[in-house]
Amino acid sequence: MNNKKSIKMLSKGPKVVAIGGGTGLSVLLRGLKEFTSNITAIVTVADDGGGSGILREDLGMLPPGDIRSCILALANTEPIMEKLLQYRFKEGRLKGQNFGNLFIAAMNDICGGFEEAIKETSNVLAVTGKVLPMTLEDVTLYAVLENGHTVKGESKIPLKNRELSSRIKRVYMEPEISYPLVETLKAIEEADLIVLGPGSLYTSVIPNLLVNNMVDTIYNAKAPKIYVSNVMTQPGETDGYTVLDHVNGILTHSREDFLDFVIVNIEKIPEEVLSKYASDGSEPVVLGKDDEEILNSKGIQVIKENLIDIKKEYIRHDSKELSKILIEIGRRIVQGC
Template sequence: MKVVAVGGGTGLSTLLRGLKNFDCNLTAVVTITDEGGSSGILREELNVPPPGDIRNNLVALASSENILSAVLNYRFENGSLAGHTVGNILLAALTKMTGSFTEAISKVSDILAIKGKVLPVSLKMARLLAIFEDGEEICGETNIVEYCKSSRKRIRKLTLENPVEINPEVEHAIVESDAIIFGPGSLYTSIIANFVVDGFSNAVKKSKALKIYVSNIMTQPGETEGYTLKDHVYEIERYLGTNLNYIIHSLPPESNVLERYAQKSSYPVKIDIDDTRLVVGHFSRVLYETEHRIRHDSFAVANAIFNLLTSKIENIDKAQSEVTM
């Protein structure tokens, strides 16, 4: 079974840690518009594509997340390298040495013996451009996120400052896939940021794959403040230009962590969809990452996805069998 997972950093890497345990041909498609932190600095100073999200997902797909994986994720805390991770620097160095970001990713993939493949959505660098409901135009991922938080305005249209074309390898993977999974992750800056690359939505429409959206558990301050599940799905389908087959939504765990989220204007995404596409369950847990956070349970979400895929395949096989009888 050929499975393509589309997203950005933390959300996609969480999903991949679960998916790699199942028998499938897995391809992760990662956005190339990250401008924050270490990725933003390396992008600006070395003129290389942002490596951070790629690194996260390479480590997530590593056959064994051992000391080498930990080293690649190690972030320097002081000195001239403060804020940079070893993996980001390695990817930037390999890009300069080989002259190819794709080749750099391939070499790190071999080092980690990853289960699957990680591909940038485009072979060219790009910057996001958001047009807000007040008409304001903001360029750059970091600037867009900050404007969302400060203005409390919704994004009316997301596009790229200058158009870039889809990575041909990504296009082939999408068209030939059996399932395409979107999310979880920041709705606009991690997920839809892939859709606005030229050729992406057309590739999805060409594909006969099942299209599955793994929704966010909580709203994101600024970017999706006040968004319900229907709002999330509407935006995904609007930019894709096609309908989703399934929507997987996780209920948040009962925890006092929810109170801390509320202090930051982040609340559980309200379920306001009632149709056969919706799969709701407890696919989340509380993890400690400098502070307690609600995250998807990697294996639980992946298991829910493969239960859907297996059921669909069994129904197709049954129908074909009845036709030939």
């Protein structure tokens, strides 16, 4: 297929809004861009750990880490450029800092604002679609645990939760009033498909729902709402969670009839790979005995597929297979089937 024909086909693909953050969202985006160029990624900016946290504190800017990963996932650039923007310094005062984060920090200063910096970075890297921060407010994430404790800070939630061995009851953000970009609301309203996840449930996916007007805008959009369940539980965040527990986390922070579909992996993971994850307290996310029946009773259709991709003993979603499922749902909606 020649390049012009390929671009033309991608431009006719469904309008997909993908909501989340971290590794999960960037993995999905790499698959989606093979099928459509009409992608809008809405990315959490609640991160306060690692190199992003340092830049946030030192420069007073929004954390660039998750945004960077999503931009690179949608970028059409040379492999050496991606290696450069993913490079992490190993020595000196910059040890642990990511070059891509520094690049966005420089653009933030040059452009005079985070929103413009992301747009210009996307232009430089020939990004397919758009990458938008969930808000331009400087937000802090809090988690209320079932034992009554409140934990401040996205990076501290899993650590403190493991220490106290208590499930997360709910999360919230301060300041309470934060607004999405107008561009974000427009993309959601015009979408053919709205996808939440995969990604850390309470620290990557749900924070996007805490921004003012987001739940109502998503709910009122004509597009089907799909949650992609994680493949593995996250220690200190979703220990012991089944698929239903993940979905209930979404519904608790939105509304009972918020989702139309949930996509679930049913592929068996090799024991030698599982043992590595088990040592960290992580296990496969499975459908509990009555999960599917309960989800169906809520009006949520369960789609079960083999969706595992293992590279260097790391378990990820198979981005192409996952994207095929999503695009097929989107095409059926576009064609009115």
